[in-house]
Amino acid sequence: MGSRDAAERGLLKKLRARQVSVAEATSYLAQHELQGEAVDAILDAFLARGxxxxxxxxxxxxxxxxxxxxxxxxxxxxxxxxRGVPRDVADAALAELPDDDAERALEFARSKAGSMRGLERDVALRRLAGQLARRGYGGSAALSAARQALDEATRPSSRVRFE
Structure with a gap:
């Protein structure tokens, strides 16, 4: 049986570095070979203290x-x-998100489109859509944002010049 004090100190040290989920804390405490009641007591105390x-x-x-x-x-x-966040808690946090994935995808695509000016359009489109997909934007949203950003980047600037 491991030392409860050492497990608590270790978990506190971990929490100083970054916030952990209850699942991550449980997994960490399991490494200390504590009895189930000791793990539950530590988790309850940490939950009560916030x-x-x-x-x-x-x-x-x-x-x-x-x-x-x-x-x-x-x-x-x-x-x-x-990170082991329970599904219902994750869904609640995601529900707070404004449904503007398309807007965020376009914003990201615009930030990257300028660096792809020298590339052939198909290559630039494929690379940009790939970058968006890796950031979790769905296929059609990624392609649409990539197309629009590349169109905007290649359009001549329509700034009015005053002389």
Missing amino acids: YLDDARLAEQIVHAGIDRKGQGRQAISQSLAK
Whole structure:
């Protein structure tokens, strides 16, 4: 039987580095060979103190996915599942997302389209759609955003010049 104090200290140290899900905490505690009651007691104490909060973690993952990574709903959903966030909690966090995947896909595509100016259109379209797909944007949304962004990037600038 492992030391409960060592397991608690280790979990606290882990939490200082980053928020973990209840599933990740349970998995971590299982490595310390504690009895089921000891694991439950530690989890209950951490939940009561607010150290573990799957809803808050889900919110952080959703916002990081959108704001920092430019991900689509599908990729964010996969991140939530990978971190062990329960399905109902993940669905609730995703429901808070505005349904603007197409807009976020276009925004990302615009940011990348300029760097593809020298490429043949088909190659640029394929690469850009691939980048969007890897960020979790569905096939038709990815293609549509890639097409529009490339069209905008190749269109001559319509700025008015004052002399």
